[in-house]
Amino acid sequence: MSAALRTPPRLARDTLRVIPLGGLGDVGRNMAALEINGQLLLIDCGVLFPEEHHPGVDLILPGFDAIADRLDDVVGLVLTHGHEDHIGAVPYLLRQRRDIPLIGSRLTLALLREKLKEHRLRDTDYRVVEDGQRLVLGEFDCEFVAVNHSIPDALAVFLRTAAGTVLHTGDFKLDQLPLDGRLTDLRAFARLGEEGVDLFMVDSTNAEVPGFTTAERDIAPALERVFATSSQRLIVTSFASHVHRIQQVLDAAVRHGRKVVYVGRSMVRNMKVAADLGYLKVPADTLVELRDIENYRPDQVVIVSTGSQGEPLSALSRMANREHPVIDLVPGDTVLLASSLIPGNENAVYRVINGLVRLGANVVHKGNAMVHVSGHASAGELLYCYNIVRPRNVMPVHGEYRHLIANADLAVATGVPRERTLVAEDGAVVDLAQGRARVVGQVDTGYIFVDGSTVGDISETSLTDRRILGEEGFISVLAVVNTRSQRLITGPDIHARGFNEDETIFAPVATQITKALEEALADGVTDPHRLQQVIRRTIGRWVSSSYRRRPMIVPLVVTV
Structure with missing residues (x-):
């Protein structure tokens, strides 16, 4: 259609x-x-x-x-x-x-x-x-x-x-x-x-x-091998609603004498609901609180965590970035990603995997073991x-x-x-x-975007602006001009973020902006918006030819 x-x-x-x-x-x-x-x-x-x-x-x-x-x-x-x-x-x-x-x-x-x-x-x-x-x-x-x-x-x-x-x-x-x-x-x-x-x-x-599709129970041998070969701490990440997968982890933990700790608000919430309703069978004396984890040797613990899709604020991502308040990964720890990749999340997940490997962790995932169906x-x-x-x-x-x-x-x-x-x-x-x-x-x-508490006020245009900010950077230019005397009083003051923090590189284009503004003033241009466009075009051409970049350019002209 x-x-x-x-x-x-x-x-x-x-x-x-x-x-x-x-x-x-x-x-x-x-x-x-x-x-x-x-x-x-x-x-x-x-x-x-x-x-x-x-x-x-x-x-x-x-x-x-x-x-x-x-x-x-x-x-x-x-x-x-x-x-x-x-x-x-x-x-x-x-x-x-x-x-x-x-x-x-x-x-x-x-x-x-x-x-x-x-x-x-x-x-x-x-x-x-x-x-x-x-x-x-x-x-x-x-x-x-x-x-x-x-x-x-x-x-x-x-x-x-x-x-x-x-x-x-x-x-x-x-x-x-x-x-x-x-x-x-x-x-x-x-x-x-x-x-x-x-x-x-x-x-x-x-x-x-x-x-x-492969039966859920067919991942049991791979899961068993991970538990059997992990001599230190074991972290398993899965979807926070995958009750069947968490049940398999609980059962394996009991067989190998490990205590289980839930990490991540959605994991704690969902597994409590599932257990209360009888959908998750939790063996007695298996669960422990995160605050008590130091009371056990590394080989006595399995941590069940959120973050299987590389979410930036998830527990696993914070571990990979050494930002988790309790869990510090050390060489020899094992991380098992018992989940699939949702299309679009591949880069985020592989960033987390690379961070974990850099810390010395042994990472097991669907790409190297049958740990998800x-x-x-x-x-x-x-x-x-x-x-x-x-x-x-x-x-x-x-x-x-x-x-x-x-x-x-x-x-x-x-x-x-x-x-x-x-x-x-x-x-x-x-x-x-x-x-x-x-x-x-x-x-x-069309898509309705949620940004914090804001629902539906984000347009494709604003997303484009955000992508430019993230990928190309931001340059602001401030100039003060006297429209009567037709001359530049202050500036141009050029500042950049995410482009190049060394502001001395802008010296050549500052001269070009000064010349362009003075020529425009001499031609009778006094409208601040038109003068801002002069700045935008001048610095835009310079950035494109010198750096092959297209940062967001925000000029501001104050007239006196």
Whole structure:
């Protein structure tokens, strides 16, 4: 579809409209809005973590603006599981309407409740559901289906509407030997397929990966080797919500006589929630507090830390930079990164790895050992699901564009007509009526940036300015001129940051600026803005020709 906005037609009665507000084209900020007969149902509301070309940005939210004037029509927000890319933006949505019903599994809503407490959002409408349960939300009859993922209690959702049916998988895989015994319910998928699935919205993250995703328990031998060969302190970093992975670490720690310390606020919070609800089995006398770590020999401790994606303020990054207040790494310590790389985070992660290696640590990661498996279905599993469900229409979701294309090709290979396989991007307007899904328009679902407490006030222009500041530097020029006598009184005073701190290098261009200003004054130019442009052009040409750089230039002319 063209990137240009195309206004969708008015929605006819008993037609279902689906608008992805995030997650199609990115690995993150997953969210979809479904509308029928004046009512909206939202599925997921996650964040996207910024990349290096988003300087100063903390989080990126889905395209709320597309539904900002329709929030009173929302009958509920279904949350498929508790990962940040599916629940992380909920606090920002609730700031716009506090009483949106939140529907999800017990663990998902428990993790969300702790997050909302941090945002001082209480008295929220939580509705806990289980797999196999049905819940009617206005025009939407929702049935929830168990799926296996890298976090417990994940759900797919099947929607029955006047326009037809929709099966949304959420994130899932077909692990046949899950650690918690909870399989993706393929019997339910088959039953729903027999009933008829008009639109199948399918996780695309691993659609390019052939075969089947490796079982979670298959990393146990590699994990065991790391514990067996580590003679000093062992630091394991993982996603703060990966309960299955932390369970494996706890079990290995007990076998090797090590105490476990959680480091990082989100890790401490999430593991407490998981343990309190029984999803994490913590052996007695295994956990110790960080403040007590000095009471144990290095070979008696395993530290479970946040920072698997190289986040600058995470516990692991602070260790790598020797900035952690308690933990000082020494040569011979082992660091295990038991996680995958989210696209865009590669440079940040490798910077942390290099910092750890420089300190003498032995770093084990997915690149040199099988210490992580994906939580998403690979191509073989997706083919299996298409053959079971036999959907009339398919809309790949959750992935970069190449993932969506690969997923669509799998659907076509199983017999779904190409014209009924919709490769859409964020903001696409898809209408389902009489068993046929079509793209009918496009709405704006641009990024919403969060910078500290500021939400949505950061533009692409300001991000460009930040990138220039970070990569090219900053030069300021101050000059005071007398417009009556047409001469320069003071300056030019030139200062730089992030470009070249030796200000003596600007002597040649200072002479050029003086000459250019005096010539402009002699020609009758007295407007400060025009004089500032003279400075900008003069120093800009000099910097470009001398240094091949394009710093941000901020001239200031004071007239007297």
